Amino acid sequence: MAVIGFIGLGHMGGPMSANLVGAGHSVRGFDLTAETLEAAAGHGVTPAESVADAVRGVDAVITMLPGGKPLLDCYGDVLDAADPGTLLIDSSTVDVTDARKAHELANSAGFDSVDAPVSGGTAGAEAGTLTFMVGAPEEAFRRAEPVLEPMARKVIHCGGAGNGQVTKMCNNLMLGASMIAVGEAFVLGEKLGLSHQALYDVASVSTGQCWSLTTNCPVPGMVPTSRADQDYEPGFAAALMLKDLNLAVSAAEQSGTETEIGRLASEIYQRFNEEGGGGYDFGAVINSIRQRSAG
Ligand code: NAD
Secondary structure (H helix, E strand, O other), X not given: OOXXXXXXXXXXXXXXXXXXXXXXXXXXXXXXXXXXXXHHHHOOOEEOOOHHHHHOOOOEEEEOOOOHHHHHHHHHHHHHHOOOOOEEEXXXXXXXXXXXXHHHHHHHOOOOEXXXXXXXXXXXXXXXXXXXXXXOOHHHHHHHXXXXXXXXXXXXXXXXXXXXXXXXXXXXXXXXXXXXXXXXXXXHHHHOOOOHHHHHHHHOOOOOOOHHHHOOOOOOOOOOOOHHHHOXXXXXXXXXXXXXXXXXXXXXXXXXXXXXXXXXHHHXXXXXXXXXXXXXXXXXXXXXXXXXXXX
């Protein structure tokens, strides 16, 4: 069993670290927030006093942070304190450029590194059924696979450094756009006298079927896994969806890719965040669509 340093024990990192402990690994965790660290200690993580304290003497380091800046800041301390040969795994969702910068920093300091962002949300983190999309050379991927396994349903090698983040960004472009489309369809149905149940029963077995409908339906009462059934408590917060869509839009601009729906989805989530929706599950965007359709 491995000794793992885990940095960032929030909504995702908390349950992910718990699953590593459950698989028999010894986990040293660090988070800036004392309550988060305490909660992790409650499920068997050994609390560390700093990033350096968490990563000294471990076999692998996992970071699960809010974005590229905290990741790169953190890597300063990680690279100084980790033992030579430590495997560095970043599972945060970050800009492809930041991900590749993190790889460069790690590799030039002599560490193997992988970017391994996840799909599956907090439910997947708790159940240990996340999909990991990994960007790394083959050998680093092979080293990372057994470390990720207790947290994963699938671990997929997507190519070289940064390609995990490219995959994640493309997946979430589809997700953000599909959630808005599902929300619009339900509100349009409401306005025209169609019941939620009838639309759900048909679309869930027809060509409108998608995760935003059948796992996280934005209308409550359709599917028990949906955050709509828990007053839109995230789940995957609308603020994080906006972050991911902005990553996709900026990568599209840089690469000269025409992603009109992605840009529109980011504008819709931008507006929803400005309306105060950022802390709710991203499915709550339906309430903004309904409000704008009133009258
Ligand atoms: P979160 O805000 O709940 O957790 C992030 C944690 O990192 C916080 O507890 C924060 O205190 C800690 N942190 C920030 N800077 C730190 C530092 N320098 N040192 C130590 N700890 C630090 O966020 P989350 O929902 O757990 O998401 C984490 C990452 O996973 C994000 O990049 C997000 O985009 C991605 N993600 C989230 C979901 C989801 O459903 N929540 C799904 C897939 C991917």
